[in-house]
Amino acid sequence: MxxxxxxxxxxxxxxxxxxxxxxxxxxxxxxxxxxxxxxxxxxxxxxxxxxxxxxxxxxxxxxxxxxxxxxxxxxxxxxxxxxxxxxxxxxxxxxxxxxxxxxxxxxxxxxRSPIIESSYEFNSDDQPMSLSNYHIKGNIYRSWLFSPGASLRYLSYNSSYGNGTSDYLWYEASNRIGLNSAKIIFELKAGGLTSYFGDKREFTWRVMVSKQLFKKITLELSAGRTPYLYTLKSVYHSEEPLMNNFVTGALKFNSKDNYRAELSYISNNFGKDERVYTTYFWLLAPILKSDYLRLDAGYSFNFSNSTSSTFKPASDINENITPSVGLQFKGMYDPYFSPINQYINSAVISATIKGGKLLSISTKLVYGFVAWSDNPTLWEQSVNSISTYQTYFSKLKFSPVEFEAKADLKLSDKITLSAFYIYNNLAFYKLNKANFSIKYVL
The missing domain is CATH 1.25.40.10 (Tetratricopeptide repeat domain)
Incomplete structure (x- = not known):
């Protein structure tokens, strides 16, 4: 011891x-x-x-x-x-x-390297009208406060209607401000639009604010003034381009590899008591995930309405009305598309295929299985011996379809090639759109 x-x-x-x-x-x-x-x-x-x-x-x-x-x-x-x-x-x-x-x-x-992207886009619809869109843009990151950019578009429309060809030049400057600590992004754009068939120049602008509210939920708000160039009358109707003052709001949910959803509201304003507003919602859920393939399926809902109908008797570039047939006029939207009580319920399926880090291919199909709207028709009437027309509405059921396909190919750390195709079959028209672009990091 x-x-x-x-x-x-x-x-x-x-x-x-x-x-x-x-x-x-x-x-x-x-x-x-x-x-x-x-x-x-x-x-x-x-x-x-x-x-x-x-x-x-x-x-x-x-x-x-x-x-x-x-x-x-x-x-x-x-x-x-x-x-x-x-x-x-x-x-x-x-x-x-x-x-x-x-x-x-x-x-x-x-x-921090400058990025330049050049693209060509071709649109064709059955109004009939086609568009060739030549676009070059660039941007550079300098700091959270200063990330300037510039954009130049040359828009060339062609149609058997009116003057046949109508060209526009749209140029913009931009800046992006990222308050990452507050999870807020500001994007500012300002520019001008010049039409070649008129002397008028229009000022364009856009402001976007994005705020991450929670880990998976982001709020986006935007407002601006941009050209509306989608109908024959909006392109050819006068010497002044038709301008749209818009306001949008969106709540976006993204859990990365799981569910994605969005709830949005859009208000397009063309003048006093001339407004088109849209509310839509979509939800996508993964049904198959792997390193090379992802499949998602979901549902979307869309509601659109207008303060008044712009569906009028068809007329030529000089406003000469096409004569009625059997007292019914052929109609056209003048100058913008104005859906009345349009409801669309759609099934959505998307697929993404990845070939390593160099190639990505994605597709999306949206099929409207239940859709309807108040469809306008125009009938000739005589009031005090003067010929005029009356608009009547009837419920139209239709099945809209939208298909998208996109491919991105990374040739090197500096060069990426992209292409996409879109097909739309709507109540208003059928549209085919193809785009090819190249992005270069300096």
Whole structure:
């Protein structure tokens, strides 16, 4: 017993001393792990500002390569690229070829590189009218406050109606402001539209605000003034382009690999008591997911209405009315399409195929299985020996169809080719649209 007591008395002080010396090292390790884990948890739920503050405070006392790199990643997502680069360059060996630090630096460099995209689009419908749309645009990221862009479109319409060809030039400048810490994005656009068959120039603008309300829900609001060039009369009816003052609002739900949904409202205003408004909702749910194939199915609902009908007797470019046949006039929308009590219930199915990181192909089919609207017809009447017309409405049932197909091919880190095709069969017209584009990162 005395021997055991003697051994304990000799060893215990040494053991206590070792624990005392090791405690700060152990505590420091726990503190490092706890701080980084907490910062990652905060960042991954989108609270980048709080995560950056926590990491900056930690790095001021005891910076590590891991904490510096993660702070740089957080600052990158906050749109603070200079701060991200500064933190990365504090890491020993930051410029080594294969490090994760070098990869993040290259990502930031690509994010800040100017992007130029050029496209050609061809539309053809059975009004009949066709459109050739030549479009070039570019943008560059400078900071969260300044991400300027520019866009130039040359629109060439062709139809057997009226003058045959009608051309427009639409140019815009833009800026994007990203308050990532507040999860708010502002986008501002301003420009002008010039028609070649008239001397009038119209001012165009658009403002969009996006705010992430919750982790999976985003609110988007927008308003603006843009040209309406979709009907024969809107393109050819006068020397002034028809302008649309619009307001939109949307709630978007996106759980990434799971459900997606949207509820939206659109109001298009063409003048006093001339308004078309639309409310729609859609929901998509995954039915098959793999690394190479994803299938989604869902439902959509659309309701559209107008303050008044713009369906009038068909007339030529000089406003000469086409004579009635059997007292019924042939009609056309003048100058914009005005649905009356239009309801569309649709089934939606979409598929996405991925060929690695280089190729992506997606398709979507929307079929209106229950749809109806108040369909206008025009009948000739005589009032005080003057010929005029009366509009009557009857319920029209129809089955709208929309099909989309898109392909993206990444030729290199700098060049991406894209193409898409859209087919619409609606109550108003049938439309075919094809687009080809190339995007180049400078």
């Amino acid at each position: 005395k021997t055991i007591f003697f051994i304990c008395r000799q060893i215990l002080p040494t053991f206590v001393l070792l624990l005392t010396l090791a405690a700060p090292v152990y505590t420091q390790g726990v503190t490092n792990r706890d701080t980084l884990s907490l910062a990652k948890e905060i960042a991954y739920i989108g609270e980048f500002g709080k995560a950056a503050k926590l990491l900056a405070d930690f790095n001021s006392r005891n910076a590590t390569p891991e904490s510096l790199e993660f702070l740089a990643w957080v600052e990158h997502w906050r749109g603070r690229e200079q701060s991200a680069i500064k933190n990365l360059k504090l890491i020993p060996g930051w410029d080594s070829g294969n490090s994760s630090v070098r990869i993040l630096l290259d990502e930031i460099k690509a994010f």
